[in-house]
Amino acid sequence: MTIATSFFDVFLNPSADRKLRYAGDDRETILSLAALDEVRSEITTWTGYHPTPLVSLAGLADVSGVARIDYKDEGSRFGLGSFKALGGAYAVFRLLQGEVVKAGYPAPASRDLLAGKYAAVVREMTVTCATDGNHGRSVAWGARLFGCRAVIYIHETVSKSRESNIAQYGAEVRRVPGNYDEAVRRAATDAAANGWFVVSDTSYEGYTTVPRDVMQGYALMVDEALAQIPNGALPTHVFVQGGVGGLAASVCAYLWERLGEHRPFFVVVEPDKADCLFRSAQAGEPVVVEGALDTIMAGLACGEVSVIAWKILEKGADAFMRIGDDSAAETMRMLANTPYGGSPVVAGESAVAGLAGFLLASKDETIRRQLGIDMKSELLVIGTEGATDPEMYEKIVGRSAAAVGS
Numbered sequence: 001m002t003i004a005t006s007f008f009d010v011f012l013n014p015s016a017d018r019k020l021r022y023a024g025d026d027r028e029t030i031l032s033l034a035a036l037d038e039v040r041s042e043i044t045t046w047t048g049y050h051p052t053p054l055v056s057l058a059g060l061a062d063v064s065g066v067a068r069i070d071y072k073d074e075g076s077r078f079g080l081g082s083f084k085a086l087g088g089a090y091a092v093f094r095l096l097q098g099e100v101v102k103a104g105y106p107a108p109a110s111r112d113l114l115a116g117k118y119a120a121v122v123r124e125m126t127v128t129c130a131t132d133g134n135h136g137r138s139v140a141w142g143a144r145l146f147g148c149r150a151v152i153y154i155h156e157t158v159s160k161s162r163e164s165n166i167a168q169y170g171a172e173v174r175r176v177p178g179n180y181d182e183a184v185r186r187a188a189t190d191a192a193a194n195g196w197f198v199v200s201d202t203s204y205e206g207y208t209t210v211p212r213d214v215m216q217g218y219a220l221m222v223d224e225a226l227a228q229i230p231n232g233a234l235p236t237h238v239f240v241q242g243g244v245g246g247l248a249a250s251v252c253a254y255l256w257e258r259l260g261e262h263r264p265f266f267v268v269v270e271p272d273k274a275d276c277l278f279r280s281a282q283a284g285e286p287v288v289v290e291g292a293l294d295t296i297m298a299g300l301a302c303g304e305v306s307v308i309a310w311k312i313l314e315k316g317a318d319a320f321m322r323i324g325d326d327s328a329a330e331t332m333r334m335l336a337n338t339p340y341g342g343s344p345v346v347a348g349e350s351a352v353a354g355l356a357g358f359l360l361a362s363k364d365e366t367i368r369r370q371l372g373i374d375m376k377s378e379l380l381v382i383g384t385e386g387a388t389d390p391e392m393y394e395k396i397v398g399r400s401a402a403a404v405g406s
């Protein structure tokens with residue numbers, strides 16, 4: 001496998017503290033199992049909800065020298081193609097719920113909004129966000145589901161197909177110059193000028209409530225995954241990809257609060273060209289990565305960490321990795337072509353970073369030892385998207401997603 005020769009880099013987090021209780025430093029006010037109960041009671045009532053599959057990559061586990069690799073395949077989530085369907089749309093619901101209460105009504109459940117019960121309040125509201133594709137699609141979908149307006153900002157290099165995937169839900173899509181972080185700033189400025197509500201998947205000083213709801217929504221996916229592992233077994237290692245860190249923090253917080261010091265060894269994997277979490281871990285504080293952040297892993301092309309995600313990852317993540325684009329592409333092809341048996345999996349560019357990181361680490365004896373990987377290791381990785389950019393997928397894999405999936 002050519003992946004073994006690709007660039008990668010591992011940083012063991014000196015601030016990781018296994019003995020530290022989850023509750024403390026306000027972590028439990030950011031994400032909690034109690035708030036996940038509320039998420040579950042809402043999202044599981046939405047039409048089209050079903051747990052996404054947990055795929056066992058048994059042949060790949062064999063050749064990688066571990067006992068199991070479980071791949072949580074988010075490609076079918078609510079027909080939106082990614083795990084982001086859980087976050088943005090849930091945050092839109094929470095925001096609208098809050099506005100209905102401010103208008104003097106009792107707190108509605110999502111089924112009330114879906115039935116159009118408070119349409120007079122809700123249709124006056126506009127939600128907005130910046131996106132590299134998946135989050136904006138979720139916000140646009142949530143806005144249409146619950147009956148408000150959406151204006152979604154995309155940056156220079158977001159593909160046409162990602163743009164039309166957002167517009168199909170009736171959202172106005174605005175393309176702005178610069179990178180993702182510049183689109184974040186534009187959304188914030190225009191929202192302030194127009195009285196719109198920002199539904200961002202990243203947090204910054206003074207803006208944490210909505211991204212917290214976004215991240216809390218993601219936790220439903222981890223909850224499903226653990227329930228799907230046969231015989232109630234728990235993973236020994238979790239490799240999760242990072243953009244702003246919201247997804248990784250959500251997974252990490254769930255495992256930390258539920259399993260304490262017995263939680264799996266937790267590794268965050270990023271593209272080498274957008275390594276803000278890796279560099280923040282090295283510096284011991286959030287670090288901004290400037291520039292084009294030019295990686296094929298579009299969902300991970302972020303230069304600034306989410307401050308509330310960092311609050312969890314700074315002590316909860318055991319290691320950080322950065323990988324080159326070639327290993328992501330190689331992993332996509334491997335999941336499509338299944339040289340190690342099993343059924344093909346359609347995985348997008350950002351879906352495979354965690355798995356690619358593990359495969360690279362598993363080939364290196366020193367890194368295996370450092371990360372505690374051995375024949376008994378049981379891996380959980382999150383395949384966060386299907387072919388959300390179909391043209392890019394075909395270019396990389398050589399066949400369309402439909403041809404691979406059938």
Ligand SMILES: Cc1ncc(COP(=O)(O)O)c(C=O)c1O
Pocket residue numbers: 082084132134135201241242243244245246247248298299300302350351384385
């Ligand atoms: C498919 C996919 N995976 C992973 C991520 C990373 O999530 P986060 O930015 O919360 O770290 C994203 C973000 O957009 C994504 O679209």
